[in-house]
Amino acid sequence: MSFTIAIIGRPNVGKSTLFNRLVGQKLALVDDMPGVTRDRREGEAKLGDLHFTIIDTAGLDEGPKGSLTARMQEQTETAIALADALFFVIDARIGLTPADRAFADFARRADKPVLLLANKSEGKHGELGAMESYALGLGDPIQISAEHGEGMGELYDALSRIVPESEDEDDEREETDEERANRPIRVAIVGRPNAGKSTLINHLLGEERLLTSPEAGTTRDSIAVEIEHKGRSFRVFDTAGLRRRSRIEEKLEKLSVADALRAVRFAEVVVLMMDAQHRFEEQDLRIADLVEREGRALVLAVNKWDLMEAQPGQISMLRRDADHWLPQVAGVPIVAVSGLMGEGIDRLMQAIVEAYAVWNRRVPTSALNRWFEGAIANNPPPAVSGRRLKLNYITQTKARPPSFVLFCSRADAIPQSYLRYLTNSMRETFELPGTPVRITLREKANPFAHKRKRPN
Incomplete structure (x- = not known):
């Protein structure tokens, strides 16, 4: 019997777009209007050398008993019962919503492997929304763009750990850490x-x-x-x-x-x-x-x-x-x-x-910030409109490729030339030749922003 995965999530997060990409053809209707998908749709999916059955579902939503929304919800629950694992999809551009948090509890109660997919992760806003999704408690988010095909390699890596080998294989034991490292x-x-x-x-x-x-x-x-x-x-x-x-x-x-x-x-x-x-x-x-x-x-x-x-x-x-x-x-x-x-x-x-x-390299945070302090001291960021830019600290969010988040003030004002300086300095210091290096800027929250200015 084929390994089955159900795609779940609230409406309009890109479930049908992901379904179409995995089955390799446009079987499911896709539109910007929420709720286009009503019935569950099955297809034979392929990702790299992995083959499995994928189920597209209606967006998780609540409605009165007997209503169309409630019957759509029942279809989704049936798909979850049939599935061996779940893709829980969120919209990274919008970030977490109360519905995402509620349905994350729903996914956990299913007691099945869940992969958290932060869809629409392209661009700066998608990166920040994906980081918010850690709060769901479903593990590390896999940043993808179902529309543009980005992040499919990372999805393959995560999926290959839960999809069993084909049934004609006599050995059905789980892959050990050593075997995974030697993949x-x-x-x-x-x-x-x-x-x-x-x-x-x-x-x-x-x-x-x-x-x-x-x-x-x-x-x-x-x-x-x-x-x-x-x-x-x-x-x-x-x-x-x-x-x-x-x-x-x-x-x-x-x-x-x-x-x-x-x-x-x-x-x-x-x-x-x-x-x-x-x-x-x-x-x-x-x-x-x-x-x-x-x-x-x-x-x-x-x-x-x-x-x-x-x-x-x-x-x-x-x-x-x-x-x-x-x-x-x-x-x-x-x-x-x-x-x-x-x-x-x-x-x-x-x-x-x-x-x-x-x-695959990861740089220790302590070494990374020692380098960061030295790089800023040797070449401070330029002043923009007469105001100095403040760079606070940097941390590595993931490898494959090495990706970093730089916390700063006025992220939109930092010149690309200064980011290139930091990237090249990082390559030389931590021996990262040739590989893509990603630096995402993130502004630190202003602790005084909520306070009103006193009237004159």
Whole structure:
């Protein structure tokens, strides 16, 4: 029997949008008006390599017995009874409401695993609303955007701990902490068409597992393969080549590109492959920027290096070029390889392992604030409109990628240039090369704001 998950929450928090994304098609009607969903709807969902049954439900609401609202509530309660686990969804942009708190108690009484999903988490307001949801007592919120597909990798990680292996597996025991730590690193190989992605993976496998051809566009689907390299497991996704949108005409290629973008979102480390003779072209930079915005660890692989004429200082030149063209991921690992000849493969795999470790890194709060005090002392924030900006303290909220909240006054007045200074200083101090670093600004509450000014 399939593992079943029910999506619950108050009306208009994005349950049907999440349902459509997980089943891969628009089965459920979606509208800004609350209460569009009335009956429960089931579908076969897929997230990465996880397969399960998903149930979309009406928004949890109260109504007189026998009313339409009450019957919708009964449908939701039936879905909860049928489910093995629950997705409790809140709207992070609005923050917690009394209804969220009441229905959180309802979810707890179901006595089933509950994953708290803070939907619509894109942007500053979503970040703050997600932090409020800790008060529900349902564990760490998973920040997602069902509409834009953000946070699906984090949802996969949480879901993989509760969804059992397929029924044809004889061993149904729970995964141990050691096994979880040794879980394969998810790696997506991306790049422009004909950069040599499939050839590289074939060399890693030691067999012609993936079709290769001099003709660009041979790969259409995102193919996942399991690879063992020096005792470490990897799940590697070969993807279709990514061209500029204006050059994509065929519907099949559009679907292939969408599949490649999904592979990036499910990956933990993304390897951007470039042709050594045509490196750092505009599309390469666009792909790298996409990976940074998705918050994935990045490794640059310059392929077909065997075709380059040997000259002194070429590797140093690659390093300078990477830092020049990609300042948003300063220090990103860059490796010269030849997928056809097998050159540089060990260095590439080691770079993937190291980038994964950096992506998961947590900085102790005490060390973080010692650095913070020194960074401010060395370069104080500028005055804006004649008033000094006050930066209070900073704390890390999560890893994958390293994300921090900076408490300050007048958050909207802090220049982006000063945030870049803090980010680069943090990278250097705590050895965070290449990985995306997120700094969210949050204003401290003014303790005197509620007091009225005395009349003159």
